[in-house]
Amino acid sequence: MSAVTVEFDDFSGFNEHRRKKLKSQPLDSSELKAHAETLFSLCDRPIMQTSPAWEQGYDVIKALAHSLWSYHKYLGKVYEQIEESRNLDHPVRPLSEYASV
Numbered sequence: 001m002s003a004v005t006v007e008f009d010d011f012s013g014f015n016e017h018r019r020k021k022l023k024s025q026p027l028d029s030s031e032l033k034a035h036a037e038t039l040f041s042l043c044d045r046p047i048m049q050t051s052p053a054w055e056q057g058y059d060v061i062k063a064l065a066h067s068l069w070s071y072h073k074y075l076g077k078v079y080e081q082i083e084e085s086r087n088l089d090h091p092v093r094p095l096s097e098y099a100s101v
Contacts, residue, residue: 007060029079032072039065 027035039061042048048058 029072029075032068032075036065036068036072039068 043058043062043065048054048061
């Protein structure tokens with residue numbers, strides 16, 4: 001996974017659930033993929049190379065798109081691992097370690 005760039009540090013804690021009555025749900029893998037694809041398509045626009053400010057924005061937007069895409073890939077791998085564990089004939093963790101009578 002790649003980290004979100006420092007330009008987005010001001011948004012850290014934006015969805016702090018203790019401060020809001022209406023909370024946004026975390027993005028799932030398909031939403032992350034859709035947002036990343038939208039940002040990548042935005043980076044393909046000709047306006048992104050017209051001035052130094054747009055070029056700087058291009059770098060930041062592309063880095064955010066890469067972060068979203070890599071997190072989408074990570075969630076996909078985790079989901080596959082969970083599904084493999086669920087399909088095993090025996091439990092992944094022995095019950096004796098996590099249960100008491």
